[in-house]
Each structure stands twice: as C-alpha cells, then as structure tokens.
Amino acid sequence: MKNDVLIYPYDSSFAPILRSNNFIDKFNEIHLCSLNGSGLCGKDASIADGGSALNLVVKKDFDALLSIVDTVIFTEVDSYIDFEWSLYPKIKMAIDAHKKIINLAPLSPQIREELRINSIENEVLFEDYSNNPDSTIDEINCREGILNINTPVIVVMGLSNSTGKFTTQINIKKQLEESGYKISMIGSRSYCEFLGYHSFPNFMTERKFDDVEKIFLFNKYIKNIEKSENPDVIVICIPGGIVPYDNKIHNNFGITAFLVSQAVVPDASVLCLFHEDFTAKYLELIGNTVKYRFGFEIDAYNISNRQIDWVEMVNAKPEKVRSSTINIKLIDKTIEKVNSLTTVPIYNLLSDKGDLTEMLINKLSENSNSVVF
Amino acid sequence: MGKGSSPFVHVFKNMDKFYFFDINQHKIVNISEESFNILKDHQEFLNHELYTLQEQGFLSSNRVKVIEHPATEMLEDILSNKIKKLNLQLTQQCNFRCDYCVYSGGYDNRNHSSKRMNWEVAKKGIDFLIDSSKDSSNINISFYGGEPLIEFELIKKSMEYAIEASDGKIVTFSMTTNGSLLNDEKIEFFSKFNIHLTISLDGPRDIHDKNRKFATNNCGTFETVYNNIKSIELKYPDFKKNIQFSMVIDPSIDLNCLNEFVADEEDFFKETAIMGSIISDHYRKEKVEVNEDFISEWQYNKFKYFLHLFEEIPDKNNSQLMRSSNALLIDFINDSSKSYYPLLEKSHHAGPCIPGQLRLFMNTEGDFFPCERVNENSKIMKIGNVVEGLNVEKVDKLLNVGKITEEECKNCFAFRGCIVCAAMADSGDEEERLSKELKEQACVNARRNFEEMLKDACTLKDLGFRSDMIKVSKNY
Numbered sequence: 001m002k003n004d005v006l007i008y009p010y011d012s013s014f015a016p017i018l019r020s021n022n023f024i025d026k027f028n029e030i031h032l033c034s035l036n037g038s039g040l041c042g043k044d045a046s047i048a049d050g051g052s053a054l055n056l057v058v059k060k061d062f063d064a065l066l067s068i069v070d071t072v073i074f075t076e077v078d079s080y081i082d083f084e085w086s087l088y089p090k091i092k093m094a095i096d097a098h099k100k101i102i103n104l105a106p107l108s109p110q111i112r113e114e115l116r117i118n119s120i121e122n123e124v125l126f127e128d129y130s131n132n133p134d135s136t137i138d139e140i141n142c143r144e145g146i147l148n149i150n151t152p153v154i155v156v157m158g159l160s161n162s163t164g165k166f167t168t169q170i171n172i173k174k175q176l177e178e179s180g181y182k183i184s185m186i187g188s189r190s191y192c193e194f195l196g197y198h199s200f201p202n203f204m205t206e207r208k209f210d211d212v213e214k215i216f217l218f219n220k221y222i223k224n225i226e227k228s229e230n231p232d233v234i235v236i237c238i239p240g241g242i243v244p245y246d247n248k249i250h251n252n253f254g255i256t257a258f259l260v261s262q263a264v265v266p267d268a269s270v271l272c273l274f275h276e277d278f279t280a281k282y283l284e285l286i287g288n289t290v291k292y293r294f295g296f297e298i299d300a301y302n303i304s305n306r307q308i309d310w311v312e313m314v315n316a317k318p319e320k321v322r323s324s325t326i327n328i329k330l331i332d333k334t335i336e337k338v339n340s341l342t343t344v345p346i347y348n349l350l351s352d353k354g355d356l357t358e359m360l361i362n363k364l365s366e367n368s369n370s371v372v373f
Numbered sequence: 374m375g376k377g378s379s380p381f382v383h384v385f386k387n388m389d390k391f392y393f394f395d396i397n398q399h400k401i402v403n404i405s406e407e408s409f410n411i412l413k414d415h416q417e418f419l420n421h422e423l424y425t426l427q428e429q430g431f432l433s434s435n436r437v438k439v440i441e442h443p444a445t446e447m448l449e450d451i452l453s454n455k456i457k458k459l460n461l462q463l464t465q466q467c468n469f470r471c472d473y474c475v476y477s478g479g480y481d482n483r484n485h486s487s488k489r490m491n492w493e494v495a496k497k498g499i500d501f502l503i504d505s506s507k508d509s510s511n512i513n514i515s516f517y518g519g520e521p522l523i524e525f526e527l528i529k530k531s532m533e534y535a536i537e538a539s540d541g542k543i544v545t546f547s548m549t550t551n552g553s554l555l556n557d558e559k560i561e562f563f564s565k566f567n568i569h570l571t572i573s574l575d576g577p578r579d580i581h582d583k584n585r586k587f588a589t590n591n592c593g594t595f596e597t598v599y600n601n602i603k604s605i606e607l608k609y610p611d612f613k614k615n616i617q618f619s620m621v622i623d624p625s626i627d628l629n630c631l632n633e634f635v636a637d638e639e640d641f642f643k644e645t646a647i648m649g650s651i652i653s654d655h656y657r658k659e660k661v662e663v664n665e666d667f668i669s670e671w672q673y674n675k676f677k678y679f680l681h682l683f684e685e686i687p688d689k690n691n692s693q694l695m696r697s698s699n700a701l702l703i704d705f706i707n708d709s710s711k712s713y714y715p716l717l718e719k720s721h722h723a724g725p726c727i728p729g730q731l732r733l734f735m736n737t738e739g740d741f742f743p744c745e746r747v748n749e750n751s752k753i754m755k756i757g758n759v760v761e762g763l764n765v766e767k768v769d770k771l772l773n774v775g776k777i778t779e780e781e782c783k784n785c786f787a788f789r790g791c792i793v794c795a796a797m798a799d800s801g802d803e804e805e806r807l808s809k810e811l812k813e814q815a816c817v818n819a820r821r822n823f824e825e826m827l828k829d830a831c832t833l834k835d836l837g838f839r840s841d842m843i844k845v846s847k848n849y
C-alpha cells in the first residue's frame with residue numbers, strides 16, 4: 001500500500017523531484033509544508049520553480065499535516081534555514097509521532113547518529129540519504145591508463161550553481177526512459193540514491209586523492225557502472241559551476257568539471273545557463289571556454305527560469321549567486337531570440353518549446369553511425 | 374559626422390591634460406591635444422593615435438537604440454517574488470520641528486499630522502513583504518515617521534511578529550530616528566534583534582540646534598540626543614556599532630565647524646558611519662541658501678580627503694563626510710580595470726531603482742510609494758496599496774523614466790553613471806505624468822557631477838594613486 005507523505009520544508013530545491021513521475025507514483029497523497037516565511041504558503045507548489053501548475057497547495061502547519069501522513073521527507077532547501085530552530089525539532093517530532101522518516105537534508109555526523117539511535121528506540125524507520133554512500137572502487141591503477149567508455153555518455157553541466165542542472169538531469173532521464181533507453185545516471189546532488197540513481201561520488205572531493213588520481217578513479221567508476229549496469233546511455237551531471245562567477249564566488253574554479261572532462265569523453269553535452277539578455281558574442285565566449293577548457297563542444301544550452309540579480313550582486317556582494325524567477329513567456333521570447341544568435345540549440349525544460357531529449361537522441365545516433373570498436 | 378555615427382565619447386580637459394571618456398568601454402583615455410580637437414570638432418579624419426585606439430576597440434559609435442529598462446519584462450516577477458524591504462511610516466507625528474524637514478511645512482510633499490498606522494495595516498504590510506519575497510533570502514523591515522519611536526509599542530509588536538512569521542528568511546530591521554526618545558528599555562529590546570539605527574545629528578550644538586528644535590518649546594535638541602547616545606555608549610557598548618549618523622548639511626553654515634566637531638568627538642563617532650547629505654532643494658518651496666564660503670570649504674575638504682587617501686594625513690583630520698560623497702569615485706577607480714560590454718541595443722540609464730523592490734515605503738494608511746523620499750501627495754508616485762498590491766503599470770512608468778528624455782539619454786555620456794530617477798522628475802502635481810522639464814534640470818546636475826568625478830579620477834591617477842591603495846586606507 002502506498003503511503004501518504006509530507007515534504008518539509010518544501011521549496012524550489014524539491015520542485016524538480018515533484019515534477020518527476022517516478023516520485024509521484026511512489027506515494028498516495030503528497031502534502032507540502034514550507035517555512036512560514038518562504039513566500040510559498042497558500043500558493044500552488046509550482047510558484048517555487050516558476051513552472052506549470054502542480055495542483056498542490058503549499059501549507060505551513062507542520063503539526064496538523066504530520067498527524068495525517070505516514071511518512072515525512074525532510075529535504076535540503078535553496079533558501080536560508082535555521083537548523084536548530086526549523087528542522088531539528090521537526091525531525092524529532094516526526095520520530096516521536098512514529099512516522100517513517102526519509103532524510104535528504106544535510107546533517108552533521110553527531111546529529112545523524114543521535115537521530116538514528118532515537119529512531120531505533122522509537123521503532124521508527126529512518127532512511128537517511130544525506131550521506132552519500134562511499135563508492136566502492138578498486139585500487140587506483142594509473143598504469144592502466146584511461147579506459148574507453150563504449151556506452152554513449154551525456155554530460156550535463158552548469159555555468160554556475162542554481163542554473164537548473166537538477167531539473168535538466170531529471171528530465172533527461174525521464175524522457176530517455178520513456179523512449180525506451182536504459183539509463184545509468186550519476187546525479188549532481190548527494191541524495192540521488194533516493195531517486196534511484198547514483199550520487200556524485202565522494203572521492204571526487206576527498207583530499208586523500210590528488211587530481212590525477214581523481215581522474216583515473218572517475219574513469220574507473222564510470223567503467224564499473226558500464227560493466228555492471230550495462231546501460232544504453234550514461235548521463236553524468238557535474239555539480240557546481242564550470243567557471244568562477246567572480247573573485248569571491250569561485251565555483252571551485254570549474255575543477256570538478258575539468259576532472260570529469262579528462263576522465264570521460266562525452267558524446268553529447270548540455271550546458272545550463274541563467275536566463276539573461278544574451279548576445280552572440282557572449283554565447284561564443286561560453287562555447288569557446290568549454291571547448292578549450294574541457295575539450296568538447298556544447299550540443300545544447302538549457303536556460304533556467306532564473307536570472308542573476310545584478311543589483312544585489314553588486315550592492316550586497318553575497319556569498320553565492322542570487323537570482324530571481326522569470327516568467328515562462330519571457331523565456332520563450334528569449335529562446336526565439338537566441339536561436340538567431342547561435343547554431344547551438346537552446347531549450348527550457350519548464351516550457352514546452354523544443355525537445356532537448358529528442359535532440360540528444362539524434363546526436364547520439366549520429367555518433368553511432370561511425371564505425372568505432 | 375552625424376551625432377549618431379560619431380564616436381560615442383565625451384572629451385574633457387583636466388589640469389593641463391586632454392582626455393576622452395568612452396561610454397561603451399566605460400573608460401577614460403588620456404590623449405593628445407590634437408586628438409582632443411579632432412574629437413571635439415567631430416572631424417571625420419582620425420590621426421594615428423585615434424586610429425590605434427579605434428583598433429583597440431575604443432571610439433565605437435555604438436549607441437542605445439531603444440530606451441527600456443532591462444527589468445521591464447520581469448517586473449511582474451520581481452514585484453511578486455523579490456521585494457527586499459518595507460519601510461513603514463508608523464506615524465506622521467514628531468516631537469521635533471526641524472526647519473528643513475519635509476513634514477515641517479517647507480516642502481510640498483508632506484506635513485506633520487496626527488495620522489498613525491494601526492496594527493492591522495502594519496501586519497498586512499509585513500505579510501505583503503513576506504508573500505512577495507520568495508526569491509529574497511534576506512528582507513529588511515524599516516521604521517520611519519514622523520518620529521517612529523513615538524510608536525514604540527507598535528514597533529515591538531511588528532518586530533516580534535515579523536520574526537515569528539518569516540521562518541526561512543534572514544530578517545533585519547532598521548529605523549530612522551531623531552534619537553531623543555531612546556532610553557534603556559528601548560535599547561534593551563532592540564539589542565535582541567538585528568537592528569540598525571540611523572540617528573539624525575547635524576553637528577555641534579550650534580549647528581544642530583539651528584534647524585532641529587523641540588516642537589513643544591522651540592528649544593534646541595542637541596543635548597538630549599547627544600546624551601542619549603553617550604548613555605548607550607556607556608551602558609550598551611556592543612550596541613553602538615548598530616548606530617549610524619545622518620548629517621543633514623545646511624549650506625549656510627561653516628563646514629569647518631562641522632568637521633572639527635566630528636574630528637574632536639573621535640570616541641563618539643568611533644565605529645559608526647556618517648552619512649552626509651545637503652538639505653534637499655527638491656519639492657522645496659523656497660531655494661536653499663548657500664553660504665559663499667561653503668563651496669570653497671567643501672573643495673578644501675575634498676582636497677583633504679584625497680590627501681587622506683594617500684595616507685598623507687591621518688584619519689582623524691579627514692572629513693568623514695567626504696567619504697559618502699566620494700563613494701562613486703572610489704567605485705569607479707575600483708572598477709576601472711574591468712572590461713565592460715558595449716551598450717546593449719535596448720537599455721536604460723543608471724539611476725532608477727526598481728520602484729517597490731528595494732525601498733518600498735508604506736504610509737500610515739497603507740499606500741505604497743517607491744521610497745520614503747518621494748512626494749506622498751503625488752499621484753504618480755503612489756504605486757499601490759497594501760490591500761490591492763503593487764500596480765505594475767505605474768511601476769513600469771517610473772522605472773522607465775528614461776523614456777521622457779529618450780533622445781538626450783541615447784547620446785548622454787553619463788548614461789552608465791547617471792543618478793537620475795523618477796523622483797527627480799516628479800512635480801508632485803495632481804496630473805499623473807512625469808515632468809520632462811524637472812528631469813532636464815536634474816540631468817544638468819547629474820552630468821556635471823559625473824564629469825567632476827571623471828576629472829577627480831584623472832587627478833588622482835596623475836598623482837600616482839592606485840586602486841590597491843583603497844584597501845590600505847580602511848573605511849575609505
């Protein structure tokens with residue numbers, strides 16, 4: 001029997017999951033609860049990401065909702081959250097109320113342990129996806145060299161954080177599967193196992209390996225997935241951004257993207273961008289950056305329905321890129337304009353214009369015509 | 374050469390040198406007198422120097438073709454999702470009667486009255502802010518008057534409610550106050566929150582008391598305000614950093630007196646910023662009187678400020694007031710090595726905020742205005758109310774104030790450094806239109822100030838100033 005589930009605290013971070021059938025089909029009734037200051041309460045859940053209506057109203061009364069569900073999913077949020085005040089007591093409350101807990105929110109090791117013990121004592125199921133499982137990998141064998149990946153690989157990257165990579169990967173996976181392909185995906189978030197695919201492997205951020213080792217490890221990791229899962233297509237989503245935003249917001253200088261690009265040669269690539277008033281020169285610059293930095297061409301752009309808040313970036317000099325939601329009509333207009341500026345096709349996954357996955361399938365079949373062993 | 378096809382640059386002389394400012398590149402270039410004359414006379418011929426500069430990307434004739442603010446098409450999104458601040462006019466009452474105050478009868482925009490905000494209106498305002506800010510992780514609630522501290526109970530209730538209702542956001546508070554009603558009870562309450570106070574203090578007793586008097590007895594207010602702040606310094610030293618001073622400078626006074634006061638009261642002004650502004654002429658019935666020496670003193674103080682930048686004179690002897698008035702110059706120097714995209718086909722001059730987003734002002738009755746500085750009686754400035762929300766069409770009109778001087782703006786060298794906004798084109802009349810005439814008057818000032826800033830930058834460069842010296846001089 002399917003459970004009734006409560007998602008807390010709901011915001012734009014969870015919206016892409018809510019749009020995936022895989023998730024919706026798992027549950028009977030879905031209830032959403034936001035922090036009361038989120039600006040989402042009392043509105044349709046689609047307000048969070050600016051996409052089409054989801055027909056689920058976001059509520060703010062956690063206690064009342066808790067009493068009518070069997071399962072609570074605690075999520076990470078895009079917005080600010082006071083863990084001590086808004087999350088921790090609610091998880092405790094859900095454990096005390098004997099609800100099944102699924103946790104996607106980042107937890108410190110001590111809190112994780114405390115909650116785990118607490119759930120055992122209360123005989124509550126506590127599924128914790130916040131701690132990315134260690135990927136089992138053989139010893140690094142650099143002498144083996146880079147192994148060829150024979151399965152077509154699609155890479156999804158973002159110019160910066162919050163450019164809609166997560167929405168893009170979920171959509172690509174869903175649509176490729178609907179077209180009959182068997183997909184192995186490495187997602188950009190730490191709790192992708194919850195959604196049925198791999199999280200980006202931990203070893204890529206561990207200090208114990210140097211960059212060269214990480215390249216070999218990642219190559220081997222993908223090879224292992226190819227061998228064990230035998231997919232038709234491998235989709236790799238690279239966390240973070242590919243270039244620094246400025247001297248302060250460094251996006252890890254695009255190092256992760258560089259390491260992945262040396263480990264695996266993609267057959268198709270998608271770059272996610274913020275919405276803006278694009279010019280031909282700007283798009284050419286981005287195309288060249290990817291080409292000369294990572295060694296491949298961009299096959300498609302996906303523009304998110306967020307635009308950088310330049311005024312805030314200049315005035316407040318925040319720690320991360322701040323952006324605002326844009327309406328779909330404006331995005332459609334931009335797509336039309338950009339199509340005349342570049343030969344690289346451009347999409348927005350929340351609007352109906354164009355079909356990114358179809359384009360990717362065509363691209364992969366182009367490659368499959370060549371006689372490669 | 375026609376205006377539209379000639380290089381989009383502004384030529385000027387500074388000391389004995391010649392320059393142009395390239396609007397597309399947002400850069401100043403030092404040139405020879407010959408090149409200067411060629412550009413000044415709009416000659417078609419380019420000499421070797423100018424030809425080389427053109428090869429390097431300077432001297433483009435590219436101009437904006439359509440005046441439209443880049444936020445225009447996102448206006449509805451921004452006003453529904455990204456409001457950042459609400460400034461609540463809690464009361465129109467004040468215990469002071471300041472000669473220059475907009476409420477004291479010398480201006481067209483307001484008068485003191487007994488109007489006060491009730492809790493329902495304040496609550497609706499806070500709810501409106503939260504509801505319209507899903508994309509803002511930080512919001513600010515501000516208290517304004519009259520004198521807001523007259524409504525301390527309402528302030529308390531509003532702050533407590535705002536914190537409770539805005540889980541998931543960082544809420545900060547601010548208040549503009551005359552400081553006379555500050556006492557231990559209030560500071561103890563404020564200490565629990567992230568609040569910043571801007572206290573109006575115009576200088577030493579003589580200067581302050583000239584304009585700022587108690588309403589009841591017409592006596593000066595300096596002593597009360599000064600003692601209150603001294604008491605905070607003593608009893609709540611940690612709170613002192615939450616205070617900044619606003620100094621309204623009356624140009625009929627002796628500026629040196631003011632500077633000496635700030636320099637002598639080193640402890641008093643320690644850790645606090647001083648925001649200086651000259652009494653505003655805008656919306657004012659009578660012109661502001663300017664003391665003859667004031668201008669030369671102002672220039673002298675600016676000179677001292679430059680010396681301070683070079684660390685030639687200590688912090689103490691530098692006019693703090695000059696810091697805020699030279700902030701744009703410092704930004705220009707800081708950004709001078711950045712590369713700028715050429716002007717876009719569709720663009721708008723700098724200056725206007727997105728009305729309603731950054732400084733939304735709500736009066737006692739719940740009517741919305743772009744900020745606290747605009748005329749509350751002006752129909753065009755009333756951009757909505759707390760029940761019906763913001764009127765996007767009206768906001769659009771104020772945002773796109775450039776449209777009323779479209780041709781001038783397309784050819785104006787101050788385009789990217791402009792400070793003109795709709796408030797400066799508001800005659801405050803019943804008609805719902807912005808005044809081109811008023812705006813053009815503001816343009817004269819804006820262009821003069823911008824050119825002055827460019828010249829200051831050239832002077833500093835000539836004297837060997839480097840951008841890394843800004844970081845060395847703390848608190849520029």
Ligand code: SF4
Nearest residue numbers: 725726743744794796
């Ligand atoms: S003065 Fe003009 S630009 Fe400044 S906040 Fe008010 S309306 Fe906006």
Ligand code: SF4
Nearest residue numbers: 722782785788791816
């Ligand atoms: S100074 Fe006047 S003409 Fe020049 S850009 Fe500003 S508003 Fe336009």
